[in-house]
Amino acid sequence: MTEKVLMKGNEALAEAAIRAGCRFFFGYPITPQTELAAYMAKRMGKAGGVYLQAESEIAAINMVYGASAAGKRAMTSSSSPGISLKGEGISYMAGADLPGVIINVQRGGPGLGGIQPSQSDYFQATRATGHGDFHLIVLAPSTVQEMTDYVFRAFDLADEYRMPVMILADGMLGQMMEPVVLPEPKTELPEKPWAVTGHRGERPHNVVNSLYLKPEELEDTNIERFERYERIKAAEQRAEEYLVDDADIVVVAFGASSRIARSAVNKAREKGIKVGLIRPITLWPFPVNAIGAAADRAKAILTVEMNMGQMVEDVRLAVCGRVPVEFFGRAGGIIPTPVETLAAIERIAASLEGGAR
Amino acid sequence: MSKVVYKRPEALTEAPFSYCPGCTHGIVHRLVAETMDELRIEGTTVGVAPVGCSVLAYEFFGCDMVQAAHGRAPAVATGLKRALPGNVVFAYQGDGDLASIGMAETVHAATRGEKITIIFINNAIYGMTGGQLAPTSLPNQITQTSPYGRDVNEAGFPIRVVEMLSTLDGVALAQRVTVDTPKNVRAAKRAIKKAFEYQIEGVGYTIIEVVSTCPTNWGLSPSDALQWMRDNMLPYYPLGVYKDVKADGFANVAEAAAARALALAGGNVEKGDTADPAAEGGEA
Ligand SMILES: Cc1ncc(C[n+]2csc(CCOP(=O)(O)OP(=O)(O)O)c2C)c(N)n1
Ligand code: SF4
Ligand SMILES: [Mg+2]
Numbered sequence: 001m002t003e004k005v006l007m008k009g010n011e012a013l014a015e016a017a018i019r020a021g022c023r024f025f026f027g028y029p030i031t032p033q034t035e036l037a038a039y040m041a042k043r044m045g046k047a048g049g050v051y052l053q054a055e056s057e058i059a060a061i062n063m064v065y066g067a068s069a070a071g072k073r074a075m076t077s078s079s080s081p082g083i084s085l086k087g088e089g090i091s092y093m094a095g096a097d098l099p100g101v102i103i104n105v106q107r108g109g110p111g112l113g114g115i116q117p118s119q120s121d122y123f124q125a126t127r128a129t130g131h132g133d134f135h136l137i138v139l140a141p142s143t144v145q146e147m148t149d150y151v152f153r154a155f156d157l158a159d160e161y162r163m164p165v166m167i168l169a170d171g172m173l174g175q176m177m178e179p180v181v182l183p184e185p186k187t188e189l190p191e192k193p194w195a196v197t198g199h200r201g202e203r204p205h206n207v208v209n210s211l212y213l214k215p216e217e218l219e220d221t222n223i224e225r226f227e228r229y230e231r232i233k234a235a236e237q238r239a240e241e242y243l244v245d246d247a248d249i250v251v252v253a254f255g256a257s258s259r260i261a262r263s264a265v266n267k268a269r270e271k272g273i274k275v276g277l278i279r280p281i282t283l284w285p286f287p288v289n290a291i292g293a294a295a296d297r298a299k300a301i302l303t304v305e306m307n308m309g310q311m312v313e314d315v316r317l318a319v320c321g322r323v324p325v326e327f328f329g330r331a332g333g334i335i336p337t338p339v340e341t342l343a344a345i346e347r348i349a350a351s352l353e354g355g356a357r
Numbered sequence: 358m359s360k361v362v363y364k365r366p367e368a369l370t371e372a373p374f375s376y377c378p379g380c381t382h383g384i385v386h387r388l389v390a391e392t393m394d395e396l397r398i399e400g401t402t403v404g405v406a407p408v409g410c411s412v413l414a415y416e417f418f419g420c421d422m423v424q425a426a427h428g429r430a431p432a433v434a435t436g437l438k439r440a441l442p443g444n445v446v447f448a449y450q451g452d453g454d455l456a457s458i459g460m461a462e463t464v465h466a467a468t469r470g471e472k473i474t475i476i477f478i479n480n481a482i483y484g485m486t487g488g489q490l491a492p493t494s495l496p497n498q499i500t501q502t503s504p505y506g507r508d509v510n511e512a513g514f515p516i517r518v519v520e521m522l523s524t525l526d527g528v529a530l531a532q533r534v535t536v537d538t539p540k541n542v543r544a545a546k547r548a549i550k551k552a553f554e555y556q557i558e559g560v561g562y563t564i565i566e567v568v569s570t571c572p573t574n575w576g577l578s579p580s581d582a583l584q585w586m587r588d589n590m591l592p593y594y595p596l597g598v599y600k601d602v603k604a605d606g607f608a609n610v611a612e613a614a615a616a617r618a619l620a621l622a623g624g625n626v627e628k629g630d631t632a633d634p635a636a637e638g639g640e641a
Contacts, residue, residue: 024440050439054432055465062429062462066436069423070403074436092426196421196437198444200400205370207415209406209424 004179009144009169010035012180013103014043016148017075019185020155022101023049024074026063028056028082031115032171033105036077057082061089061102068098069208071195073155077103079171080121081112083129090164091130095210097194097225099158101151102136102166105174108333116333117171117256122310125168126284133222135229137165137236138283140254144178150281152183159190161232168283170306172256172335232285239287240279241294243269247276249348250294252315253304254280257329257336261304264341273349283311291318298323300348304341305329366390368399372416379579381569382411382478384536385545386418389449389476392550393420396557402445403437405430407459409451410484410571428459431466434473445556447474453483456492456516463522470527470561470610474552477518480569481590488574492516495589500574515593519566523600526614529561531600535568535591537583560603561610568594 007015014036017025025044027037037053044051050067054060060076067074078086083104093100104125108118125138137157139150147169154165196206212218243265244250253261258279268275278294280287295301300323303312312327319325328344330336365371368390376382393399399420406414408427415422425433430448438446455463455477466473482500483489489502493515497506507515519531530552534545545567552563568590570582577585598604607613 024436026436052435052439055461058429059432059435059462059465062426062432063436063439065425065429066405066423066433066438067440068436069433070437070440072440074440088426089429096424196403196423197441198401198403199421202400205419206421207424208422209415211412211424 002181002184004181006177007144007180008035008175008177009147010105010174011039012144012148013077013151013167013169014039015182016151017101017155018043018047018049019183020073020152021186021189022073022075022155023047024064024067024072025049025051026054026060026067026074026076028054028060028078030079030082032107032117032174033077033079033103035174036103036105057085058088061086061093064100065089065093065096065098068093068100069096069196071192071197073099073159073189075101075103077105079105079107080109080118083121083124087124087130089130090136091132091134092210093164094130094134094136095132096208097162098164098208099155099162100164101154101158102164103151104166104168106168106170108331114333115171117173117306117335118331118333119170119255119257119306120308120310120331121168122283122305122307125166126286126314129166134225135163135284137161137163137232137285138168139165140168140281140283141173142255142258142279144173144176145180147173148180148182157236159192161228168255170256171333236282237285237287237289238281239290240281241290242277242279244276244278244294244298247274247294247297248299248352249273249275249302249345250298251275251277251302251304251345252280252291252311253277254283254311257304257306260336260338260341263338264345267338267342268345268349271346273345275345275349280311286314286318288318291315292320295319295322299352301325302344302348303327304336304344306335307331366394368393368419369417370419374417375413376410377573379570379572379582380410381480381536381567384542385476385478385567385569386414388536388542388546388549389447390418391546392553395550396553398445398553398557401443402447403441405434405437405446405448407448407450407454408485409454411449411451411478412485414449428454428457429462430454431459431462431471431473431475435466435469435471438471438473442472445474445553447476447553449476450478451484452477452479452481452491452493456518460492464525467522467562467564468525468527470529472556472559473562474556475562475564476549477564477566478569479518479566479594480571481515482571482574484571484574488571493518495593517594519564519599522564526617527562527610528564528600529555529602529610530563530565530598532564532598533566533568533594533596535586535596537587555603559609566594568596
């Protein structure tokens with residue numbers, strides 16, 4: 001039996017990436033992802049890989065671009081301000097159909113913001129990580145175990161769909177310690193016949209490129225890519241449901257805020273309020289099926305986030321006006337408490353009763 | 358029987374160049390391709406195309422190619438070389454790409470001693486975007502965005518790239534060449550070939566700056582452009598070898614750096630005797 005070890009979230013991300021076959025890590029120091037890069041610096045060389053501290057996040061993501069073009073599993077990690085700088089490279093990776101994994105251990109923003117946990121990069125991760133028409137697969141862990149499992153899966157998803165995958169974590173998950181079961185190291189990695197490894201006179205030259213000067217070609221490429229995105233939406237939506245079957249109120253929360261929401265749901269249940277939780281695991285593709293189904297059964301939805309209200313827009317799109325969608329959030333690095341989250345649930349419960357009268 | 362005196366290098370594809378007539382980009386492409394042929398490395402080489410007039414270099418070079426974001430070619434080349442240490446990796450960059458937006462990537466790839474080769478086309482202008490001021494545009498040079506000439510009090514001074522990079526310990530070869538005459542073309546070819554050879558031997562980072570022309574945006578005929586380059590650019594950007602660690606007697610950049618550190622430390626000890634800041638009343 002695989003045994004449990006106690007690990008920090010940031011370190012679990014690093015170890016699981018190595019076990020997933022990642023041998024190229026390019027970083028740049030920033031709080032609160034520091035332990036991840038430090039762990040990589042210690043371990044990567046011993047695992048036969050390359051750890052390199054780049055001159056900037058821009059350089060780091062472009063090194064990922066190069067290593068990935070060469071067919072290798074490569075990763076970079078940062079926190080919010082650094083992800084803004086990576087936006088250019090991520091867009092180029094999407095445009096050149098390159099796999100790769102990007103970790104965002106979010107902190108509060110905008111600007112230099114703060115260093116406390118936040119979820120304020122939801123828009124950036126799911127809407128506009130960089131310029132152009134593209135998406136990332138975005139996975140949102142809520143435990144150290146999930147940090148481990150999702151990053152391990154992220155490399156497979158990236159290779160399967162030939163696109164960058166982001167793990168959207170936050171400072172709380174990065175810093176917390178929990179027991180984890182680590183996955184067995186991968187021994188077989190997929191073939192990449194498109195990679196630039198030197199043609200050795202055996203095949204036409206491979207080109208990794210995102211430039212299409214003819215608008216028709218660029219549109220066709222985008223259409224093809226969006227057909228792939230449709231397949232991903234059909235196959236890869238993931239969400240965890242907790243006590244939603246009989247729920248009048250469904251709380252939707254991801255990552256760290258889902259942990260608080262879960263305690264609030266438990267407390268509300270003790271008080272006899274029929275409330276459940278949907279925790280989106282894939283932020284893109286957004287689990288519209290799970291949330292749409294909940295909207296058919298529940299009377300109201302409450303979105304809880306560590307920001308000023310971002311995912312709530314996707315929830316409203318999924319609910320499509322069928323039931324009211326409320327928002328409760330704390331921003332700037334403040335983590336909502338279970339008590340204030342419970343109060344938000346109770347307010348909705350009261351208004352539902354009022355409406356029934 | 359006819360004798361072949363001139364043919365397309367194997368390492369160039371059949372795609373016609375997109376360059377303007379008389380543009381030096383084409384000559385330099387040919388030299389890089391001939392080098393790949395002579396060293397028989399097309400099959401193990403990965404090239405990086407920049408953003409600039411040579412953005413389509415991935416269509417022209419027969420080796421595997423990657424197109425990089427504006428200025429990021431040295432970082433992309435770093436990722437490639439780290440992933441493929443047994444391959445040859447080169448980046449082909451213009452002056453806007455290399456010395457403006459990509460200067461951080463340039464300097465750091467150089468100081469890390471990445472075993473890559475940079476072919477740097479210095480034409481003192483942003484060619485592709487229609488002739489704007491470049492970091493290498495000369496004092497008083499008229500461009501679209503310096504219509505009254507480059508005012509160094511406002512726009513600052515042009516950067517002498519190979520001189521600057523030659524101060525870095527990771528650099529194995531930093532040389533400036535041009536391609537205005539057959540003799541200079543041959544010298545440029547030798548420099549490019551040497552850079553690739555140094556990379557293959559693992560000596561360190563190599564950069565060949567080619568002082569080039571942009572007849573189109575300079576508003577000159579190809580031959581007048583070459584003359585303008587000789588009259589104006591070469592005095593500011595003198596040709597020559599600015600660093601060559603092998604010529605200096607070292608096997609690689611690590612050895613050269615160690616010797617330099619030793620010499621500098623020795624120099625400080627000597628200086629300490631005569632120029633002790635405390636002795637001169639300075640604060641310790
Ligand atoms: C991030 C970004 N900024 C600006 C541009 C526009 N752009 C395209 S080419 C170029 C200048 C290229 O000049 P140089 O590197 O000197 O190459 P040349 O065309 O002269 O060979 C610029 C600014 C871009 N493509 N991307
Ligand atoms: S614009 Fe200038 S640099 Fe570009 S291809 Fe034409 S002549 Fe060459
Ligand atoms: Mg130029």
